[in-house]
Amino acid sequence: MPGLLTDLLLWTYPSDMLVITLVLAGWMLASAHAEPVSIEIAGPLVAARNPNYFQDTHGSVLILNGSHSWNTLQDWGTNGALQATDFDAFVKFLAAHGHNFTLLWYTELPKFCGFPSTASSPPDFIVGPHPWRRTGPGTATDGGLKFDLTQFDPAYFSRLRTRTQALGRAGIYAGVYLFTGEWLNIFRCSSDGYPFTGANNINGIDDGYSGGPKGIGAVTMIAPNAITRIQDAYVEKVIDTLNDLPNVLWIVSEEAPANSTWWNEHQIAHIRAYESKKRYQHPIGYGALIRAPDSIIYDSDADWVAPQVRISPPTSCGSGRPICKVNVNDSDHSYFGMWKDTPQQNRNYAWQNFMNGNQVLFMDPYIVYYPREGRNLCVSPKNGICREPDSRYRNFRDNLGYILKYSRRLNLANVTPRKSLCSTGYCLAQTPSAGAEYLVYAPSGGPFTVDLSAMPSSRKLAVEWFNPSSGASIAGDPILAGSSSRSFTPPFGGDAVLYLVDTAGHAASRISNATQGAQRGGPEAPHRRKSASYGAEGISGVFTRRSGTSGI
Template identity: 80%
Template structure:
């Protein structure tokens, strides 16, 4: 289980696009720095002193990450949010790195408009990066001892922010190298930049813009190959326009290609524009309960987790050539084989079961992603290169086959065992 904690860098988020006309401004506090004044920032509150941290911000961050740890949930901590600077600025947003809003003579050059990205598009260290680096170190000091942490620099930042993203990845890695834990560092899709940018970086994990992630996410960086977590926020714009089955296709197809998904769940944020999230009894854009339209998708993320634990996940790999649906995770030793197959549209399909001899048999379990119901079928013999299978229900379907004596085990230690690396399991 993994969720994300966002930093909203703008004291005033200008024009939150939840409605078609007259979008509201949202105000945010606390932020990482104290608002001491003297003088008034453009949002009408005291100016920031960027040399003084607001400890309440970091205390709240730690409390939330600890609560998630207690619930068995990993958390990707956003250090910055470049998207806001790229789209949602206004002349009264109070952004700390704009000269009118701080006491420290630091200025990102912003004057007006919805875009002000000077604090993330530099190409060499400057006064702003020095202050950002100090803030990042404070976040690391606050959370480093917690093993459920992943870092992520930013998301949907502009294409010309690559130096800044790379700098922060390098900075986090160097600063944490002397700490008890070295947490995985993430890099999310940039606006109008190909996914090769993040694959060629030195990040440990990535969140691309492609709808279905590739079976490998390798490039020229170190490490060369990344953990790929496909976040619907970047890859599935318009998810609200599709059917529940199409939504499920997105999640299961990513899992079957060896990746995992994150759902940008609107939860209790009222978002009636395009009917994105019609949650219950909204007041000031926040509801008393979630929109049940998304429950089946939420449930399917849990179903995927269940099957990830049922499989020998260390041994299975994407093997699209083994099944006619094109979506299959499998390990194929001569004894202990197992297969997880997804049929996006349902109906009959075939599987190559020739890895094991016909003398062995495979247990059969059908799973219906629409209802959450599973059904055990009669065992089938191994040996066939084209075993026909037909789900006992309509719509998309999952089939789990495993040697009746159990799947082969790897003996590979659990991720993170015996090291100082905090790695999701």
Template identity: 35%
Template sequence: MTGYRKQLTFCVLILFVLLCKSAQAEPTNGPLRICPDNPRYFADADVKAILLVGSHVWYNLVDMGAQDPPKPFDYEAYLDWMGKYDHNFMRMWAWEMVKWDTQGNNPKIRNNITEFHVYPHPWQRTGPGKALDGKPKFDLAKFEPEYFQRLTDRVDLARKRGIYVSVMLFEGWAMQRVEDGWKSHPFHPENNINGVNGDLNRDGKGLEVHELLVDAVTEIQKAYIRKVVDTVNRFDNVLYEISNENHPESTQWQYAMIRYIREYEKGKFTQHPIGMTFQFRGGANKDLFESPADWISPNPEGGYRDNPPANDGKKVIITDTDHLWGIGGNRAWVWKSVTRGLNPIFMDPYDGIVLGKRFDPNFEPIRHSMGYALGFAQRMDLNKCKPAATGYCLSNPGRQYLAYQPTAGDPVKLKLSSREYSFEWFDPGSGKTITSGKIRGDEKKETTFSNPV
């Protein structure tokens, strides 16, 4: 987790035509498609490019808690909270284990309680016989109605609030990092009545369930994917994510699952974007860019943490603090990412039930800046905006510019066409416009905007 310094940082917005003010939360207008004019972004049903920003938490679909069963998560309060910051995107987390032991996490963010029960799960626990946790074994041929009804309800509630939802299908981090985590997985042979064993090499990890090595497992996964797609296909605010932070050897499995969803949705009313995210540990961004995914979330290589590269439009990039810090980040990262053509999202400890502090005020600058950035993006024509080759500037040349100056007191220099512009200096720290006015550009030389502080 990064430290925070008290300093002024500024974002300057120069607009030739000032578009409408930021819209209030309205139902989503999907389904999303890669924007044909600007493939750095997704476009809505009106082919208008949109910026995606938002906070996500591990238990916004399943409940997690020290008690068994865990206390139900107040999802509507979470949506209210997202609305307070003007966020429009979340990752909706899947969890494959019946328990999460957080001792595998950074000790700086762990709480006194480290073992958390997870509920509900995609499959029914019918028995006969007891699983390793003392409850009835899973029947992997029978889906749990409560799980999929909850998925339906929560995607729909988000839709009504104008929030796009990336439905996570699988989760791979815990199988690598949670000690004895395999013992709490439904595909452990002692946890199901179907004779399924995903631990082909018997190393006690079960990573093979995400490697196309066990045919019975792959068929169960495909049936589960079909059930998820059938459940949420009608919603226009859906995206898919194959897996959170799976191991590098899962690459071909993830590619196969992307293709499987795409082929299955061809016969459906709606088709949705599919994403592939950072592979832990040792994954390479190259595998993400070469994937058949519509969108990706990279790891820190290439500067995505401190000096993000400009997006060239080969993929929609949803850059996520989860894959860059775990829990961490800062305000500057948000603005650098936005002005480089990326969509920044935040892994939020939220109420601190599992990890981190309850509503940690250190992260308020990130939460607010994502909403501020969305407000500016809604005033711009993102279909025509590209990141500058140097510096932190997103521009529709000759019309609109959004520039970020991370150093307090330094000016911003822009090459503008010879016309009059309206401009604003905005302070992300206070959330206020501190000065505004008009200026005339000169295409023969750079126009300098003096920092007002």
């Protein structure tokens, strides 16, 4: 399988940096071969000068791409039987596809109902563990002991830390969901055991739920109350558990009700204030709200957002602080129903987002059996959970890794979306008079043109084609720059990627924000980026010579 990670050679974990040396093998690409690749997680991510991306504390600008699934932190199961998730296998799965980002979900309901995994009569799922001890006295509506919301369950937080560390050792960033508002909005039932409903705790906390699939009182308040005090204490416990780990990003919730804006903003401010006293300050995310415009999350004080629009815009700016957000387009919100489209249409979604300056998360059903409409026909399901994932998504998963590999060849500090430069409308480029580079995507393949007039005809561009369907790359003959409408035709059918770069190497960046911050005494915090301005032509500078352009 292209992108197969076969051997973990060495890892060390110093106090400020995680260094993993991996051997990437099995790339069935023209002119490609396995070679060691060093992956670093160097301190928490901070805002890059290019507002589309984060950078690490070494100043390396990067994108975040990967799969996430519902049951990789807590266990799920039907028929009253939890099915343990093999988390080591999940980490290897992400690494095998070349991913560097996932989300760890917190499902707030001990039991949820109506999850549409089957065409009719969907089974109820149970979930565990949870953040609070179930001590009683008394029985909750799901049949377990009532929660004591003043006592945290060490097993939950130990698992959270251990799994976040395991991801870090593999060079993978973990977006940690603090809540999941969607479950409260559509998957509740009278026997769900939700900790914040009065019948399910011994602390007199009550969200006012009285039955039905919707019970959102715990996320729709407009001022602090008894519930937010419990929630705030829980959030602080999560931060205390993970703050010293460099591979963490926070995200408050996903698909919460449209009238949960006060609550979401409260948690963003609370996380920001509490972490300001800690060793690290991690980026804070805000997921799309149900039936609400994306402008709400763009106008928030989050550092990164996951909108509901299918293809995210080239910039994601609003009235909040920071003005511009890093945009991680999550198919969970933006591309529900993607399993009904063709593999090429699925790839279009990922590559078009990347060419617009954005990152991609795949709501991967992984091992949750979801036969409705053939969404996930994974292997050997038992109590709703499978032994192996469905191979139907293998190519899409691989393409998230392919995108990451091209992102590491580009100078992300300089490149910006430049749709006017190519007839396909999907192009990332930097265009100084020397050191230009272009990455072009043709969603349907076929002939297209690229404007190469930024550099004079005395300079040459190396040419590389990449086939997203097969994972194969083809080196072309170098061409002269200078043309304002150079024609290209992919040497294969279907969607295609073209990479062009000055044969002398692409232009490198001036001094990075992180380096400047270190010279001032520390890295720039994620929320300090206040300007939406960024030169469309990139930054001129010295050249970085490349060892070759034969494959990704």
